[in-house]
Amino acid sequence: MGDVIEAPSVPRAGTVRPEAGRSAALSVSNVSLVYAGGRGREVVALDRVSLDVSPNEFCVIVGPSGCGKSSLLYLIAGLNEATSGQMAVNGVSVHEPGPDRGMVFQGYTLFPWLTVRQNIEYGPKRQGMSAAERSGIVDRYLAEIGLTQFAEHYPAMLSGGMRQRVAIARALANDPGVLLMDEPFGALDSQTRATMQKLLLRIWEQHKKTVLFVTHDIDEALLLGDRVVVMSARPGRIKAELSIALPRPRSMDLALEPDFIALKRRILDLLRDEIDEEH
Amino acid sequence: MAQDLAMEAPGSRSRAEASPAGQAPARRRSRTWTPFAAPSSSQNFVLASAVWALIAGCWAALSYGGVVSSMFLPTPTAVFERAVAMIGDGSLLTHALSSVQVVMIGFALSSLVAVPVGLWMGTYAPVRAAIEPVVNFIRYLPVTSFVPLFILWIGIGLQQRVTVIVFGVFFQQLVMVADSARGIARDLVNAAYTLGTKRSEVVWHIVFPATLPAILDMLRVTAGWAWTYLVVAELVAASSGLGYISLRAMRGFQVDTIFLAVLTIGFLGLVTDLFFRLLRRKLAPWAM
Numbered sequence: 001m002g003d004v005i006e007a008p009s010v011p012r013a014g015t016v017r018p019e020a021g022r023s024a025a026l027s028v029s030n031v032s033l034v035y036a037g038g039r040g041r042e043v044v045a046l047d048r049v050s051l052d053v054s055p056n057e058f059c060v061i062v063g064p065s066g067c068g069k070s071s072l073l074y075l076i077a078g079l080n081e082a083t084s085g086q087m088a089v090n091g092v093s094v095h096e097p098g099p100d101r102g103m104v105f106q107g108y109t110l111f112p113w114l115t116v117r118q119n120i121e122y123g124p125k126r127q128g129m130s131a132a133e134r135s136g137i138v139d140r141y142l143a144e145i146g147l148t149q150f151a152e153h154y155p156a157m158l159s160g161g162m163r164q165r166v167a168i169a170r171a172l173a174n175d176p177g178v179l180l181m182d183e184p185f186g187a188l189d190s191q192t193r194a195t196m197q198k199l200l201l202r203i204w205e206q207h208k209k210t211v212l213f214v215t216h217d218i219d220e221a222l223l224l225g226d227r228v229v230v231m232s233a234r235p236g237r238i239k240a241e242l243s244i245a246l247p248r249p250r251s252m253d254l255a256l257e258p259d260f261i262a263l264k265r266r267i268l269d270l271l272r273d274e275i276d277e278e279h
Numbered sequence: 280m281a282q283d284l285a286m287e288a289p290g291s292r293s294r295a296e297a298s299p300a301g302q303a304p305a306r307r308r309s310r311t312w313t314p315f316a317a318p319s320s321s322q323n324f325v326l327a328s329a330v331w332a333l334i335a336g337c338w339a340a341l342s343y344g345g346v347v348s349s350m351f352l353p354t355p356t357a358v359f360e361r362a363v364a365m366i367g368d369g370s371l372l373t374h375a376l377s378s379v380q381v382v383m384i385g386f387a388l389s390s391l392v393a394v395p396v397g398l399w400m401g402t403y404a405p406v407r408a409a410i411e412p413v414v415n416f417i418r419y420l421p422v423t424s425f426v427p428l429f430i431l432w433i434g435i436g437l438q439q440r441v442t443v444i445v446f447g448v449f450f451q452q453l454v455m456v457a458d459s460a461r462g463i464a465r466d467l468v469n470a471a472y473t474l475g476t477k478r479s480e481v482v483w484h485i486v487f488p489a490t491l492p493a494i495l496d497m498l499r500v501t502a503g504w505a506w507t508y509l510v511v512a513e514l515v516a517a518s519s520g521l522g523y524i525s526l527r528a529m530r531g532f533q534v535d536t537i538f539l540a541v542l543t544i545g546f547l548g549l550v551t552d553l554f555f556r557l558l559r560r561k562l563a564p565w566a567m
Binding site: 074077078079097098099101102103105107109111112113114122123126127154155156167170171174176180 | 464466467469470471472473474475476485488489491563564565566
């Protein structure tokens with residue numbers, strides 16, 4: 001176990017996996033994002049990034065701050081427009097936001113005027129699902145995130161960890177093809193974060209969603225991911241990809257395994273190069 | 280790791296605030312002057328009553344004591360007698376209702392247009408670009424300077440007073456709603472998109488509810504301004520209303536009637552304020 005299959009470190013165009021193409025749940029090809037900086041300069045946030053995520057794969061992107069990993073997620077979600085390149089979800093190219101790409105944000109984005117139950121059923125309701133069907137889905141997710149007794153609470157009455165649990169349930173209740181997660185546990189304290197990682201692993205193993213997860217926390221990336229994509233900064237590029245063949249179901253104890261530590265060292269080295277290049 | 284699911288129960292905060300076990304709560308500091316401490320309702324009542332009593336006491340001392348001539352400052356007794364007389368013959372109610380009617384019409388008209396237009400203005404850049412310069416120009420014009428023009432155009436009927444209120448309140452409301460709408464968290468809208476909300480639905484599904492507490496606060500504040508503009512309009516040209524009886528009383532040196540009219544306006548303002556506070560609690564219970 002724990003074979004490190006590292007794609008060649010191609011600094012140019014991102015790595016395209018051989019089995020990619022039509023079978024990918026999410027396919028990003030040659031996506032660039034350029035925006036106008038100050039004094040007429042152009043800032044290249046993302047430079048020809050290509051990435052394929054297989055169905056039911058848990059893919060994690062790590063990178064230094066400012067490497068454009070969150071920008072990439074916003075582009076895939078259709079919340080921002082790429083300067084060039086193509087993106088497709090299950091073979092259908094995407095240009096604007098849609099319920100096929102659910103997203104969990106770093107900040108708290110629950111609708112404060114809706115109760116926990118109403119937040120979770122927002123997506124299904126938008127899609128015209130009947131009240132009976134919706135309530136079944138909501139009840140199931142409430143049980144999964146352990147907040148059944150908080151169904152009628154407003155978000156303001158919940159702790160940060162609880163809010164992110166509801167946000168995950170809200171995104172999943174819509175049954176998206178791909179779940180995008182933008183540092184969803186970044187604002188939480190370390191204990192709550194560990195709880196949330198466990199919860200996410202459990203939910204993911206149950207539902208087997210295609211997940212693209214962005215984080216700057218290497219432990220988190222290794223604990224959750226089937227694959228870790230390391231990005232470099234300015235311009236944002238894919239620097240390396242590591243397959244994480246650690247056995248599942250995983251637990252926090254994994255962090256003490258030699259394979260885990262070896263992988264962590266690899267990623268730290270890759271990121272350290274980044275930081276050294278900056279100075 | 281086993282206990283961590285229970286780690287973030289909402290009760291954990293209050294537990295941390297409690298005094299450590301075994302330690303006597305001997306030196307409990309007074310919460311009275313702790314910044315932002317939760318108020319106690321009995322203490323609030325005592326403090327508010329004390330200020331009212333102080334004002335009434337000053338008034339009584341100045342008037343009964345003859346410090347200020349009764350021609351300028353009526354005694355509480357005189358105002359009370361005037362109140363009994365005017366409530367008795369129904370004239371206070373008639374004039375108060377006349378004022379309330381004008382305020383309600385003007386305020387409702389203004390709010391019904393200002394809220395949706397303000398939301399569009401805050402949400403859509405072209406709407407803002409189109410009307411913001413005009414709105415900001417008009418907003419700084421003193422309403423009172425338009426009263427003669429309105430009288431010329433509309434006359435001195437109810438429409439004139441309603442126009443003054445609308446003119447005084449509408450543009451302020453518009454800017455306040457637009458600013459609140461523009462200030463909502465962008466990721467709230469982004470989250471809505473990823474859940475299948477269409478662009479055309481964002482204003483009413485997301486921006487409106489997200490802005491609702493601010494809108495209700497805005498209505499509470501501007502309702503007070505509506506009263507101000509009403510009195511301005513009534514002082515200039517009207518044949519009924521609390522401002523009108525004040526003006527008529529001034530001509531007859533009936534200072535007690537002026538006091539009664541002012542107290543009535545203040546009382547109605549207090550009621551309006553309470554109404555909007557209750558309305559907010561009812562319509563936006565999530566943002567208390």
